[in-house]
Amino acid sequence: MTNSDWTPDQPLVSIKDVHKSFGDLEVLKGVTLDVRQGEVICIIGPSGSGKSTLIRCVNALNTIDSGSIKVEGIEVNDPALDKLELRKNVGMVFQQYNLFPHKTALENVMMAPIKVLKQSVEEAEERARVLIKRVNLVGKENSYPGELSGGQQQRVAIARSLAMNPDVMLFDEVTAALDPETVNEVLLAIKDLAQDGMTCILVTHEMGFAREVADHIYFTDRGVIVEHGPPSTFFTEATDPRTQEFLSQIL
Amino acid sequence: MKSISKSGKASRDRFNATDLAVLKPFKYNQAGQVQDLQFSHWLAEFSPRSLLIIALLFLLWPGLAMAQSNYSFAQALDALWRWLPFIVTKGFLLNLIVSFLTMFIGTIAGVLLGLGQVSPLRPLARLSWLITQLFRNSPWLVLLFIVMLALPFEIEIGGEIYPIPDWLKAVFGLALPIMANISEIVRGAIVSVPTGQWEAAESLAYSRQQTLWMVILPQCFKRMIPPWMNWYAILTMATPLISLLGVEEIITLSRQAMEAEDNHPELLVPFFGFALIIFFAYCYPIARLTIRLEKRFVVRQ
Numbered sequence: 001m002t003n004s005d006w007t008p009d010q011p012l013v014s015i016k017d018v019h020k021s022f023g024d025l026e027v028l029k030g031v032t033l034d035v036r037q038g039e040v041i042c043i044i045g046p047s048g049s050g051k052s053t054l055i056r057c058v059n060a061l062n063t064i065d066s067g068s069i070k071v072e073g074i075e076v077n078d079p080a081l082d083k084l085e086l087r088k089n090v091g092m093v094f095q096q097y098n099l100f101p102h103k104t105a106l107e108n109v110m111m112a113p114i115k116v117l118k119q120s121v122e123e124a125e126e127r128a129r130v131l132i133k134r135v136n137l138v139g140k141e142n143s144y145p146g147e148l149s150g151g152q153q154q155r156v157a158i159a160r161s162l163a164m165n166p167d168v169m170l171f172d173e174v175t176a177a178l179d180p181e182t183v184n185e186v187l188l189a190i191k192d193l194a195q196d197g198m199t200c201i202l203v204t205h206e207m208g209f210a211r212e213v214a215d216h217i218y219f220t221d222r223g224v225i226v227e228h229g230p231p232s233t234f235f236t237e238a239t240d241p242r243t244q245e246f247l248s249q250i251l
Numbered sequence: 252m253k254s255i256s257k258s259g260k261a262s263r264d265r266f267n268a269t270d271l272a273v274l275k276p277f278k279y280n281q282a283g284q285v286q287d288l289q290f291s292h293w294l295a296e297f298s299p300r301s302l303l304i305i306a307l308l309f310l311l312w313p314g315l316a317m318a319q320s321n322y323s324f325a326q327a328l329d330a331l332w333r334w335l336p337f338i339v340t341k342g343f344l345l346n347l348i349v350s351f352l353t354m355f356i357g358t359i360a361g362v363l364l365g366l367g368q369v370s371p372l373r374p375l376a377r378l379s380w381l382i383t384q385l386f387r388n389s390p391w392l393v394l395l396f397i398v399m400l401a402l403p404f405e406i407e408i409g410g411e412i413y414p415i416p417d418w419l420k421a422v423f424g425l426a427l428p429i430m431a432n433i434s435e436i437v438r439g440a441i442v443s444v445p446t447g448q449w450e451a452a453e454s455l456a457y458s459r460q461q462t463l464w465m466v467i468l469p470q471c472f473k474r475m476i477p478p479w480m481n482w483y484a485i486l487t488m489a490t491p492l493i494s495l496l497g498v499e500e501i502i503t504l505s506r507q508a509m510e511a512e513d514n515h516p517e518l519l520v521p522f523f524g525f526a527l528i529i530f531f532a533y534c535y536p537i538a539r540l541t542i543r544l545e546k547r548f549v550v551r552q
Binding site for chain 2: 059061083084085087088090091092094096098099100101102111112115116157160161164
């Protein structure tokens, strides 16, 4: 479901001058960015800069104090928002995977389409198997999350979000809790997604990945976007001193 | 428990607001034991050998009284033996039946109350919290008195008059504190499920009801079982309270039996000692099973 005024040539996700405070602490101080359909956006920055908060506002996990977030023309900062409809179009993958421990991998992926989209069990199961194959986890369908490694769990989490057929996928530091060997397998799955044309917004520290896959990189610090640009210029021609300092620390 | 990563749901922030809380089902005290299962721990810690020693000591003491009276300890034991079937089948069995029914009613009511405590509807949550705290902190005997004296002894439904037996009233009376404690167990278990589970389910467009029933509660079930069993053991130990309100259970019948045997003081230890032993023999295996389940279901954070 989208707003009838929205057309694919307009940005899929449009964030305008968003402010968000937790009590007295102002975490987002006027953030503006646009994401077009099919784009891969990476948001980088030091911890506390508000990037996780920002991404969580897009699917209404956090409410914003002022400003506007539009997903396919639907205003998120609207008290009358139908959150369930919004979240059918926006998928999210978390740093802590958050798989349902009492269900197998296949069931994790199948559950939402059956319960929320009201698909039949056969249809959901077939699609789930396709998605599990896509993230390279054939053979692990009947394993419980406790039996899977971190990287495998994260890939199940990606498959689970994809099962809802979202128009945009949000990734909140999804590789931060993984050890270096398994980071790669998850990044490969995301790269595969991106190359298939999925609109992705990633909060990440993986600069190599950002350089390779992203269409646009945003650097946030202390609640504002300091600088942004395509990877071809961002890493080499950063002008703001804060950006340069951050890049020098991590590259 | 303030964390920025919590979603902005005010109702969830209030889950931690009870000051007599079971925040997680398994809180550990200094000795490394689970705090809410202290009764089960205490009971289960008796080794079978120590029980034997205690039993022997019990038998030694009356032996001293033997020399001082005409009525011997052997006669007292004989009296006990004769009255045993009566006391067990008409007495202890009623205690057990009361404990089963009370646990059944109390669990259902407690689960509903616990769910009420975590409801996003503020008045319902507030009311549920009040009821829980009220019945958790009232002496069970006082509640028994109030319920048993307030409930009518017969009710009329559709022209027919149905008597309400006193043991049934006792069930309702005991079900109140049980309901409150189960409510706390449920609330504590729900709160102990990581918020990431709520967030993941909500991100998949689950409604709050769907999240609760399909994701959260199944995870709560296992971790609620040991505290639940713990309360059952406590409840069973509390059923003799109903004798104070005239219900004919093991203690009442023991006293009647002793009355029939002329009330010799030498009868006291065997008869009440037997009541002690039979309750212990019933609750001890339950306590040990509880501890075993606790180890199996320990929550890995």
